[in-house]
Amino acid sequence: MFGRNSSKRAGVSVLALFATVAAIESANAVPSFARQTGQECPACHVSWPELTPYGRFFKLTGYTIGKNFVSSEGFNYVPMAAMAQASVTHLQNNSMIDPDTGDTVSVMQRQNSMVWSGGSLFFATKLGDYVGAFVQWTYDNLATVTNGTLGGHSAMDNTDIRAAYKYSPAGVAEPEWVFGLTLNNNPTVQDPWNSTPAWAYPYTTAPLAPTPAAATLIDGGLAQQVAGLGAYAWWQKTIYAEFSAYRTANVFSNFFRQGQPITTPGGVLEITNFNPYWRLAYSHDWGPNSIMVGTYGMTADVFPDNTNTNTPTDRFRDVAIDGQYQYITDLHTFTAQATYIWEKQSYNASFPITQETGSGYGAGPTPSNPTDTLKTFKIKGSYYYERKYGATLALFQTRGSADEGLYGTTPDGNPNTPNSSGYIAELDWLPIQNLRVLLQYTGYNKFNGLSTNIDGNGRNARDNNTLFFDVWVAF
Amino acid sequence: MRALIAVTVGLALAGAGVTATAQVGTPSGDASYEKAGEERAVNLCSTCHGPRGISTSPEFPILAAQRAGYLEAQIEAFRSKTREEKAAHDFMYGIAGNLNDPRVITGIAHYYASQPPAPGRPGDPAIVAKGKEFFDKGSPDRGIPPCASCHGANAEGLADFPRLAGQHAKYVLRQLEYIQGLVRKAPVMHGIVKDLTPDEMNAVAVFLQSK
Numbered sequence: 001m002f003g004r005n006s007s008k009r010a011g012v013s014v015l016a017l018f019a020t021v022a023a024i025e026s027a028n029a030v031p032s033f034a035r036q037t038g039q040e041c042p043a044c045h046v047s048w049p050e051l052t053p054y055g056r057f058f059k060l061t062g063y064t065i066g067k068n069f070v071s072s073e074g075f076n077y078v079p080m081a082a083m084a085q086a087s088v089t090h091l092q093n094n095s096m097i098d099p100d101t102g103d104t105v106s107v108m109q110r111q112n113s114m115v116w117s118g119g120s121l122f123f124a125t126k127l128g129d130y131v132g133a134f135v136q137w138t139y140d141n142l143a144t145v146t147n148g149t150l151g152g153h154s155a156m157d158n159t160d161i162r163a164a165y166k167y168s169p170a171g172v173a174e175p176e177w178v179f180g181l182t183l184n185n186n187p188t189v190q191d192p193w194n195s196t197p198a199w200a201y202p203y204t205t206a207p208l209a210p211t212p213a214a215a216t217l218i219d220g221g222l223a224q225q226v227a228g229l230g231a232y233a234w235w236q237k238t239i240y241a242e243f244s245a246y247r248t249a250n251v252f253s254n255f256f257r258q259g260q261p262i263t264t265p266g267g268v269l270e271i272t273n274f275n276p277y278w279r280l281a282y283s284h285d286w287g288p289n290s291i292m293v294g295t296y297g298m299t300a301d302v303f304p305d306n307t308n309t310n311t312p313t314d315r316f317r318d319v320a321i322d323g324q325y326q327y328i329t330d331l332h333t334f335t336a337q338a339t340y341i342w343e344k345q346s347y348n349a350s351f352p353i354t355q356e357t358g359s360g361y362g363a364g365p366t367p368s369n370p371t372d373t374l375k376t377f378k379i380k381g382s383y384y385y386e387r388k389y390g391a392t393l394a395l396f397q398t399r400g401s402a403d404e405g406l407y408g409t410t411p412d413g414n415p416n417t418p419n420s421s422g423y424i425a426e427l428d429w430l431p432i433q434n435l436r437v438l439l440q441y442t443g444y445n446k447f448n449g450l451s452t453n454i455d456g457n458g459r460n461a462r463d464n465n466t467l468f469f470d471v472w473v474a475f
Numbered sequence: 476m477r478a479l480i481a482v483t484v485g486l487a488l489a490g491a492g493v494t495a496t497a498q499v500g501t502p503s504g505d506a507s508y509e510k511a512g513e514e515r516a517v518n519l520c521s522t523c524h525g526p527r528g529i530s531t532s533p534e535f536p537i538l539a540a541q542r543a544g545y546l547e548a549q550i551e552a553f554r555s556k557t558r559e560e561k562a563a564h565d566f567m568y569g570i571a572g573n574l575n576d577p578r579v580i581t582g583i584a585h586y587y588a589s590q591p592p593a594p595g596r597p598g599d600p601a602i603v604a605k606g607k608e609f610f611d612k613g614s615p616d617r618g619i620p621p622c623a624s625c626h627g628a629n630a631e632g633l634a635d636f637p638r639l640a641g642q643h644a645k646y647v648l649r650q651l652e653y654i655q656g657l658v659r660k661a662p663v664m665h666g667i668v669k670d671l672t673p674d675e676m677n678a679v680a681v682f683l684q685s686k
Contacts, residue, residue, distance in 0.1 A: 038569025054566075057522045065519065066573060168517050173526030175518055288532045329534055330562065330649075 031081030037066035041433035056192035062164030063132025079125035085117040087470040089206040093463035155259025160184040178234040185256035186223040195322035195337035206468040214418030216343040218318040225268040227253035242279040265363035270303040304364025312349035338379040368405035390428035397421040416449040512582015533643035540592035544635035546584035593641035598681040606682025640686035647680035
């Protein structure tokens with residue numbers, strides 16, 4: 001029945017089919033925790049990186065569910081994973097007046113161009129019955145180099161190495177206590193809820209677009225610059241309490257900030273040797289619902305000049321409340337997170353020296369006030385259908401004290417504030433669970449203190465509105 | 476028609492390779508494996524299936540008081556990947572795949588089989604009544620045997636046929652849909668449920684949740 005040509009065609013078809021199947025198999029080979037547990041992304045993630053109740057259990061029990069990557073049976077799986085992103089960004093108005101030259105210049109490079117943002121390598125695996133690690137190394141293809149052209153740079157990213165023990169006395173129905181230790185490089189990276197800053201929405205943003213300048217210290221201000229050791233307890237999967245202490249990642253903990261400049265003025269923040277972080281959360285699951293309300297915070301004593309630790313310190317005290325709600329079924333998921341962070345900045349070192357000399361210590365801040373406050377509120381809600389098609393709406397607002405030394409002056413000569421606010425609307429499509437295609441729009445009502453004429457040359461906050469198309473793959 | 480039902484039920488029993496004298500919840504293995512099974516159930520399975528096998532989310536089945544033989548067969552089905560629904564693929568292939576000792580699997584099955592059953596949750600009386608009617612009598616005109624003939628008069632399970640009483644309605648309904656659509660391969664059950672209407676399946680599921 002088949003002639004020579006049809007046999008050939010059949011052969012090609014079989015090869016194509018084989019290639020397709022192989023590609024699908026490969027695409028399904030999700031990151032290393034999935035290889036470790038044998039489970040798929042939806043077991044632990046609503047849509048990555050947001051965790052399900054089971055994902056939280058996996059994290060708080062030290063990433064230890066599943067197999068060791070090497071055992072008496074031999075080599076079980078590759079404990080590494082990788083992630084990469086390619087994107088196009090459109091800034092609503094990409095022209096501005098250069099205040100020095102008066103020329104019209106671009107605000108953002110690579111407007112409307114497809115760029116490869118970079119990627120991450122993960123070493124993420126169980127290391128024994130009680131120990132597991134999540135180590136991320138990120139290459140940023142768009143890091144700005146000194147002459148203003150874009151260049152690549154790689155550095156340590158979020159890292160959380162933990163040990164955990166489940167205490168289940170005879171007769172109990174589920175673990176009575178989970179006790180754990182965490183060694184990490186970003187306050188809240190160890191937290192299992194997605195309302196705290198390290199793993200909060202937005203999960204990715206346009207890599208080159210302008211973003212508001214002010215953020216509380218706990219909201220990324222110490223990320224990949226510090227090393228922290230903490231202990232936590234989780235009682236009946238209901239009450240979670242943690243206490244950690246952070247210091248600058250140096251000497252023996254260099255690993256945690258590898259790739260970040262520590263000797264450059266304005267580089268890695270230098271903080272004292274003991275900066276406490278605390279966390280308390282109550283959670284409850286019923287039916288397909290899961291809720292959490294909690295509080296977290298830290299106090300950090302920061303040397304104003306990161307190259308000089310022979311000065312007094314400024315104190316940042318962050319106190320936050322947060323909450324999360326999840327409704328998770330196979331067809332529909334709805335999740336919401338919110339947090340409010342209140343920060344008191346006491347410029348015990350910077351304010352006196354600024355008053356005295358008109359400048360701060362080194363590249364440190366030059367506040368006009370002895371104390372300032374900075375408050376951030378974030379809320380987001382997401383809906384996903386079949387974990388494939390998602391929509392998210394988020395609101396954000398940062399408000400704080402007017403401080404000419406920190407934020408300059410408004411065009412009418414008054415001290416400026418750090419106030420910014422706006423929204424993010426996002427559509428997501430995950431054709432397979434380790435590929436995310438997203439379209440994200442960020443709109444600003446206020447940007448670095450002002451809504452209109454934010455640079456004194458007629459630029460408005462909404463000119464920074466950003467449309468971002470991103471393809472994000474993890475394997 | 477009764478003869479047909481009897482034959483169908485007989486085939487079902489034979490197909491499942493079960494004996495009517497199988498006991499549930501009676502620890503028969505080595506005590507250390509019973510303990511190992513309990514340890515797994517308490518420290519891992521409970522995360523989704525709830526304390527003592529009573530899950531709160533209808534995405535995960537209640538395992539409390541389930542028939543031990545059925546549980547062992549299902550764990551084996553996940554291990555051999557012959558249950559092909561999405562949840563099995565996403566969650567259970569990995570969990571069951573790491574249970575390499577059949578004695579521990581037996582221990583887990585015994586643990587859940589010996590737990591007190593989940594209390595029923597009332598549903599719409601009209602739907603519950605319709606579901607009970609179907610569960611008790613089947614549909615003789617269409618050659619569909621009573622569910623009770625295999626799953627027990629009170630849906631408590633029989634031999635290695637699963638307990639259904641108290642199960643989440645959503646879970647039961649979804650399994651019926653999977654079996655109907657051959658996503659979950661259960662040839663005997665497929666033959667019985669292939670012509671059930673969505674309303675009938677929903678009514679039976681709501682009735683079973685109320686038991």
